[in-house]
Every structure is written in structure tokens, then in C-alpha cells.
Amino acid sequence: MIPQEIIRRKRDGDELNAAEISSFIAALAAGQLSEGQIGAFAMAVWFKGMSRAEIVALTLAMADSGDRLQWADIDRPIADKHSTGGVGDNVSLMLAPIAAACGLAVPMISGRGLGHTGGTLDKLESIPGYMITPDADLFHRVVKEAGCAIIGQTGTLAPADGRLYAVRDVTATVDSIPLITASILSKKLAAGLETLVLDVKVGNGAFMADRGQAEILAQSLVEVANGAGVKTSALITDMNQPLADSAGNAVEMRNCLDFLAGRKKNTRLETVVLAFAAEMLVKSGVAASSDEAERMARHALSSGKAAEVFARMVSMLGGPADLIENPDRYLARAPVAKPVPAPRSGWLGACDARGIGVSVIDLGGGRRHPADRIDHRVGFSELLPLGTRVNAGEPIALVHAADDAAAERAVAALAAHYRITEEKPELTPVIAGLI
Structure with missing residues (x-):
């Protein structure tokens, strides 16, 4: 060759x-x-x-480039979810423990930030001691005993994808449907899944800004995965604004803990998390309908079971046992925090979600090169959702930065990423479709 x-x-x-x-x-x-x-x-x-045959061949070759996990001793359905990436998208952090609390086993193989999007692993690394690449025995034990484990690719799990993933990040080849399909599914096939639900983002903060392209990607993922024997569906979700009210690493981890504690109700984030929980439970046969599945997911949250699962996962993977009770003891804060004032009164009508993600990178919260070190402390919090009425000078977000100069640049950048309108905007639904 x-x-x-x-x-x-x-x-x-x-x-x-x-x-x-x-x-x-x-x-x-x-x-x-x-x-x-x-x-x-x-x-x-x-x-x-690539043709469909080429994508299947690429996916299988990457899945077969390392080990394939086996779960024969676990008597729960083996299920997972994956997102194509967005800004403020920390759904996986809450979804895995919710699904586990409802009776699924979730071996979640996640990735780092890619392009302008944040990475689940980078967020988890803001937790002191958390091992994102445990050995296979520990990974298996955490899934079996805690119900879920969110980790990164080990050297033996789809290793070809790991190297290709890093190069795509810095060569402007992230938004390729064949490469996205093979990257996502090679890890999922190697993880030994029975069912999979995919979050395909669409909007100015997604790799697929066009609805038609997002549907093509979703169809590609669903067809290839089902063809490989994994029961798979995809939800298309809106990414024309950050999904959570935070964008960064430690700030999104705080958002996760607040969500598990019931402090993020009636948000776009809650809608997406519960929709994916319901789809996972129905797809795996644990619930007979979406309504029943959503009730199960809500109970997992309100009862504290999901938080217990998350805490056990973190502890078993080397993190602090009391993270949920004492987040300020472990999640570092940036030394500078500055509000972003609205430049004028009106409605938050639109935003450049991709630009917000790039601004997180400019603060040091993402990578320009594969070997770059991330400052987990920096980012944005208290981001107001689109459709909010604001007065001139009212904060629309809070910047977390390493120094005053970086904070001032980020304040100006974030303000420029929002468009304030005189009329209240008509917003698109956060769940745009199911394939």
C-alpha cells in the first residue's frame, strides 16, 4: 500500500x-x-x-483498529448517546447518569473539543483526579457498578480515529459527513453498544449550519450504524445559540452539577436532556412510550438517583467523592470575572453561536493546536437565552478570564456576537426532528 x-x-x-x-x-x-x-x-x-460503501469500510476499519469491548456479564441494555458538537452542549454529563439511574448501562466514549465546540473530556478534566483514560478493567467495573462511565478513547479503542480526530481539528476538515460518520460510529461499534441515539446539531453554532445537510448527516449515521447491527436513531437539535447558559469547561461542569441538583428546570437544556433520555429508554426497551420514559427520567432527577450515579462514577474514576456537595473546593475559578453589558435596550434576537465558541478558545478554553494546554477556568456563564428582553447596561453574560486584558477582549467580543432587536424574535424549536 x-x-x-x-x-x-x-x-x-x-x-x-x-x-x-x-x-x-x-x-x-x-x-x-x-x-x-x-x-x-x-x-x-x-x-x-465518499460513497456509502466507502463510509462503511472506513467505519469498520477504524473500529477494528483496536479492541472491541464485551459486556456479557452486565444484565442491563448497553446504550449510549453522541453529539456532533455544539457550544454549551454538556448534555452527556447529565444524560449518562440519568439513563443509568433508569436501568441502562452507559459506556460513553467521548471526545475533546473539536474546532469551535467544547469537548466532554475537557470538561471532565476540570475535576481534579478524574481519569479520562482508565484501563479496560476499571472502565468495565465502573459501568457495571455505577451504571455509566464517561471516558476518552484508550490507546486500544479505535486508535486510528484518535489520531485522525486530532488532525481534523486543526486542518479545517471537521465538517465532513463521511469523516464525522466514521469517527462517531467507529468508537460506538468498538464500545459494544446495543442501542445508540445521536444528537445532530444544526445552526450557526453547529458543524452543519444547513438543515438539509444535518438531515443528510443524520441519515448517514443512522443507516451505517443500523447496518452494523446497532439500533440507532437521531434527533436533530437547534444550535443557533449556546445550549446551556455556560460555555467553557469548569463553568459547564458547574452547570452540570446545578442541573443534577434540580436548579436548571424549564430550560432548552432540560428539554434536550429529557428528550434524549426518553429516546434511549424507549429504544432499549426499558420504557414502552416516550411519556413513560420522560417520567422515569424526571424521577431519576427529582429523587437524587441521577446525582448519586454521577457522584459514584466520578469517585470510582479518581475524582473527589464529595464533588456535588462541595464543587467550590474542587472546580477552579478564573481570577477575573466581568459582566457583559447589553449595548442597548431591546430583545436578544440572534447570536453567533460559533463566534461564542471561538471566543472561549481565545480565552484559552480551547485548542488551536493538538498539543495546546487548556485553561479549564475560563469561559462564559449566565448567558441569557435568545428571546430575553434586556435594558441597556444589563448583563447578558459573565466572562471568566485569566487576566483583565483577556476579560476586556472577551467582553467586547461577546457583545458583538449578539444582535439586539426591537421586536421579540420567533425562535425555532430546540428539537427539530427525529430520524
Whole structure:
């Protein structure tokens, strides 16, 4: 196998066969390809696309590049959820323990920030001691005993995807439907899932800004996953504004703890979390209907069972046992916090969600290069939702920064990302469709 020939053929629009794709991915996993070759392949796919057969071959090759997990000794349905990425999207942090509290086993393999979006692993790393790459035995034990475990890819689980993922992040090849499909599903297939629910974001803060493209991606994911034997559905959700009222790492972890404690009710975030919980429970056969499933999820929250599951997961993976009771003891705060005043009175009519995500990176809360270190303290909190009436000078958010200069830049940037209108805007539903 000559890597540059495979790259050339894909660059020229040829359809690669399964053997060519398999050999390229095997070389990638073995460390035999340069970052330039990986980036060139990703860019060729971005421009020329892949047939359904090529996507299936790529997905299976990446899933087979490492170990496949087995859950034969766990008598719960094995289920998971995955998001294509958004701003203020911390759904997984609450959803996994809710689903586990309702009777599912959730081995959730998550990723780091990608492009302008935040990463679940980066948020979890704001918890001191939390191990995002435990060995296979510990991962299995946490899923079995706590009900869920949110971790990153280990060196033996779809290792080819890990390297390709890092290169895509810095080569403007994130928003490729074949690469997104293979990346997401290779990890899920390797995790030994029985059912999967996908969150496909659409809007100016998503990788798919166009509804039609989002539906194409959702269809691709659902067809490939079901074809590989995993019962899968997808919800298309709105990402024209941050989903939570926080964007960052430690600030989103605080948001998660507030949600599990019942302090984030009647929000867009709650709507999405409960919708995915219901879909997971129905898809796995634990609940007979969406209404029954939602009642189960709400009870898991109100009874404190979901919080207990989350606390046990954190403790078993090396984090503090009393994180929920004492978050200020463990979640670092940025030294500078500044409000973002509304430049004039009116309605928060629209925002550039992607720009808000980029502003988090500018604060140091994301990466420009794979090896960059993240400042988990920085970001935005108390973001007001679109459709809120504000007066001039009233805070629309709070900036958390490492120093005064960074805070001032972020204040100006965030204010510029919002459009204030004289008329109350008509907002799109947060759940846009089901595939």
C-alpha cells in the first residue's frame, strides 16, 4: 500500500475499495503515516466525499483498529448517546447518569473539543483526579457498578480515529459527513453498544449550519450504524445559540452539577436532556412510550438517583467523592470575572453561536493546536437565552478570564456576537426532528 496513491485516487474523485481503506487506516493506527498524509487524506475526503460503501469500510476499519469491548456479564441494555458538537452542549454529563439511574448501562466514549465546540473530556478534566483514560478493567467495573462511565478513547479503542480526530481539528476538515460518520460510529461499534441515539446539531453554532445537510448527516449515521447491527436513531437539535447558559469547561461542569441538583428546570437544556433520555429508554426497551420514559427520567432527577450515579462514577474514576456537595473546593475559578453589558435596550434576537465558541478558545478554553494546554477556568456563564428582553447596561453574560486584558477582549467580543432587536424574535424549536 502506497499512501500517496490512495490519497491521489481520492483527490481525483475515485471510489476506494475496502482493502485500500483498510490498509490506509491500519498504517495510520500503526503510526506509519505522517500528519501531512493524514491531513491530505482528510482534505481529499472533505472535497470529494465518499460513497456509502466507502463510509462503511472506513467505519469498520477504524473500529477494528483496536479492541472491541464485551459486556456479557452486565444484565442491563448497553446504550449510549453522541453529539456532533455544539457550544454549551454538556448534555452527556447529565444524560449518562440519568439513563443509568433508569436501568441502562452507559459506556460513553467521548471526545475533546473539536474546532469551535467544547469537548466532554475537557470538561471532565476540570475535576481534579478524574481519569479520562482508565484501563479496560476499571472502565468495565465502573459501568457495571455505577451504571455509566464517561471516558476518552484508550490507546486500544479505535486508535486510528484518535489520531485522525486530532488532525481534523486543526486542518479545517471537521465538517465532513463521511469523516464525522466514521469517527462517531467507529468508537460506538468498538464500545459494544446495543442501542445508540445521536444528537445532530444544526445552526450557526453547529458543524452543519444547513438543515438539509444535518438531515443528510443524520441519515448517514443512522443507516451505517443500523447496518452494523446497532439500533440507532437521531434527533436533530437547534444550535443557533449556546445550549446551556455556560460555555467553557469548569463553568459547564458547574452547570452540570446545578442541573443534577434540580436548579436548571424549564430550560432548552432540560428539554434536550429529557428528550434524549426518553429516546434511549424507549429504544432499549426499558420504557414502552416516550411519556413513560420522560417520567422515569424526571424521577431519576427529582429523587437524587441521577446525582448519586454521577457522584459514584466520578469517585470510582479518581475524582473527589464529595464533588456535588462541595464543587467550590474542587472546580477552579478564573481570577477575573466581568459582566457583559447589553449595548442597548431591546430583545436578544440572534447570536453567533460559533463566534461564542471561538471566543472561549481565545480565552484559552480551547485548542488551536493538538498539543495546546487548556485553561479549564475560563469561559462564559449566565448567558441569557435568545428571546430575553434586556435594558441597556444589563448583563447578558459573565466572562471568566485569566487576566483583565483577556476579560476586556472577551467582553467586547461577546457583545458583538449578539444582535439586539426591537421586536421579540420567533425562535425555532430546540428539537427539530427525529430520524
